[in-house]
Amino acid sequence: MIEIKGCSKTFDDIKAVSQVSLDIGDREVFGLVGSNGAGKSTLLRMMAGIIKPDTGEILIDGKPVYENEEAKSQFFYISDDSYFPVVYTPNDMVRFYRNFYPGFQMQRYTRLMKQFHLDEKRKIGTFSKGMKKQLLVIFGVSAGTKYLFCDETFDGLDPVMRQAVKSLFAAEIMNREFTPVIASHNLRELEDVCDHVGLLHEGGILLSKDLEEMKLHIHKIQCVLTDREREKELEKELDILKIQHQGSLLLITARGTRSEIMAKIQSKKPLFCEVIPLTLEEIFISETEVAGYEIKNLF
Numbered sequence: 171m172i173e174i175k176g177c178s179k180t181f182d183d184i185k186a187v188s189q190v191s192l193d194i195g196d197r198e199v200f201g202l203v204g205s206n207g208a209g210k211s212t213l214l215r216m217m218a219g220i221i222k223p224d225t226g227e228i229l230i231d232g233k234p235v236y237e238n239e240e241a242k243s244q245f246f247y248i249s250d251d252s253y254f255p256v257v258y259t260p261n262d263m264v265r266f267y268r269n270f271y272p273g274f275q276m277q278r279y280t281r282l283m284k285q286f287h288l289d290e291k292r293k294i295g296t297f298s299k300g301m302k303k304q305l306l307v308i309f310g311v312s313a314g315t316k317y318l319f320c321d322e323t324f325d326g327l328d329p330v331m332r333q334a335v336k337s338l339f340a341a342e343i344m345n346r347e348f349t350p351v352i353a354s355h356n357l358r359e360l361e362d363v364c365d366h367v368g369l370l371h372e373g374g375i376l377l378s379k380d381l382e383e384m385k386l387h388i389h390k391i392q393c394v395l396t397d398r399e400r401e402k403e404l405e406k407e408l409d410i411l412k413i414q415h416q417g418s419l420l421l422i423t424a425r426g427t428r429s430e431i432m433a434k435i436q437s438k439k440p441l442f443c444e445v446i447p448l449t450l451e452e453i454f455i456s457e458t459e460v461a462g463y464e465i466k467n468l469f
Contacts (some may be wrong), residue, residue, distance in 0.1 A: 171226070171231060171232075172192075172193070172194040172230055172317065172349075172351070173192075173193055174190055174194075175227050175229070175230060176189060176226035176290050177191075177216060177226035177227070177327060178190070178224050178373075179209075179216060179221065180224055181222055186207040186209045187223070187374075188209075188373035188374045188443055189225075189374060190370075190373070190374060190375050191375070193378075194241060196349055197343050197348065198349060198365040198453060199350050199365050200350070200354050200364065201340060201366070201367045201368070202214065202354070202368050203353075203354060203360060203367060203369055204369060204371055205321045205354060205370075205371055205372075205373075206355065208370040208373065209370050209374075210370055210373055211249075211250060212246075212351060212355075212414055213353075214321050214351070214353045215249075216228055217235065217240055217351070220236065221237040222236045223236075223376070224420060225338060227443065228465070230244050230317065231244060236341070243270070243271070244315055244316045245317035245318065245319055246271070246309065246310040246315045247319045247325055248306045248310055248319065248320045248321060249321050250321040251281060252302070252306055254292075254294040254302070256295050257293060258294055258405070259292060260283065260291075260294060260305055260341070261291060262387045263294070264279060264312075264315040266376055266467070267309060270400060271315065274313055278311065278312045279309075279312035282308045282311065282338075283413070284318065285334075286334070287306050288301060288304060288395065289376075292466070298326075299326040300326040300327050300328060300331060302326075303323060303325070303326050303327055304327070304335070305327070307320075307335050311338060311342060314346065316347050317349050317350075317351065317467075318351070320352045320353065323335070323354075324354060324356060324359045325353075325354070325356065336363045339363065340363075357449070357450045357454055358449070358452075360447060360450065361451075364381055365380065365381060366378070366379070366380050366381060367379060367381050377422070384453060385448060385453070386427065386428075387426065388411070388448060389423070389424060389426070389428055389448065390421065390445070390447075390448050390452065391421075391422045391444070391446065392420065392442075392443075392444060392446055392448075393420050393435055393442060393443040394420065394421055394440055394441040395438055396441040401420060403438065404422070407434050408422065409424055409426055410422060411423045411424060422435075425450070428445060432445070
């Protein structure tokens with residue numbers, strides 16, 4: 171289990187992370203999502219023990235991670251801008267990683283390199299961005315660590331490779347103790363792979379919930395009401411995140427169970443009413459708009 175307790179980090183006058191508290195359970199895919207500059211990469215680097223929080227602490231299986239080799243041996247970190255020596259091949263990198271991860275699984279590495287059609291002896295500097303991402307995932311899985319920290323890992327992967335990486339993560343979770351933590355702004359990519367989502371905004375956590383539970387408690391309904399008074403009544407009775415008008419059609423995004431929301435809308439005797447499935451991206455937009463982060467405020 172990873173425990174993040176009241177962590178903050180400031181760079182000069184910029185507060186990158188502010189009082190973040192978060193628990194990441196075992197054997198789940200945890201998505202760390204948020205707006206640009208929300209603090210995802212900074213939080214991930216603190217989790218990896220690369221930078222020290224100004225306040226708070228981060229524990230991995232009960233051990234503080236900063237300057238703690240025992241805790242760091244439990245995870246493999248993939249940064250968004252990983253560096254490889256110019257002349258190194260994948261096999262050269264494996265020799266390097268085996269110094270830090272004695273349990274590095276050579277057979278696993280060799281098999282995955284063949285499955286992903288990557289040449290073990292080719293200079294990494296000649297790899298494309300997507301190939302380098304694939305290679306880092308292979309290193310991370312082959313290291314055999316309990317946790318894998320990924321910063322924008324799906325960025326640069328084509329659709330086939332994205333699906334292959336997702337399938338690889340799912341297989342690892344099924345077969346051993348494995349917990350990937352994926353920081354990304356690409357919500358569509360995380361939606362079908364994550365079990366739990368932590369939503370960051372301006373350095374703080376807006377919410378941290380099970381993805382399926384989140385979808386069960388936020389709903390989007392389109393309906394047609396007979397008059398404006400009934401709409402005003404609904405605005406008072408529902409916990410509304412967003413409300414839009416498209417001609418006579420009313421679009422409502424609200425918190426609550428489906429049955430609770432529908433009961434209140436049905437009590438207004440709408441001419442038409444139906445629930446529309448919400449994507450993770452729509453949930454993110456609704457939650458951040460409530461927090462004051464709207465595209466209309468940017469221009």
